[in-house]
Amino acid sequence: xxxxxxxxxxxxxxxxxxxxxxxxxxxxxxxxxxxxxxxxxxxxxxxxxxxxxxxxxxxxxxxxxxxxx
Numbered sequence: 001x002x003x004x005x006x007x008x009x010x011x012x013x014x015x016x017x018x019x020x021x022x023x024x025x026x027x028x029x030x031x032x033x034x035x036x037x038x039x040x041x042x043x044x045x046x047x048x049x050x051x052x053x054x055x056x057x058x059x060x061x062x063x064x065x066x067x068x069x
Contacts, residue, residue: 010035 024031043050
């Protein structure tokens with residue numbers, strides 16, 4: 001990943017984790033790369049809402065706490 005990244009903890013179903021791990025090995029990519037790609041694809045489906053959230057977040061006078069993000 002070229003851009004600075006954020007670290008997070010994600011809890012996965014054990015079977016899902018195993019399948020993801022095997023996929024990562026099969027395609028010579030990291031788990032993080034595959035998770036980032038999957039999330040990106042999911043957000044593309046809802047791009048207009050995501051864009052609106054980003055715009056609202058940057059609006060002066062609107063305060064979103066860390067727990068609301």
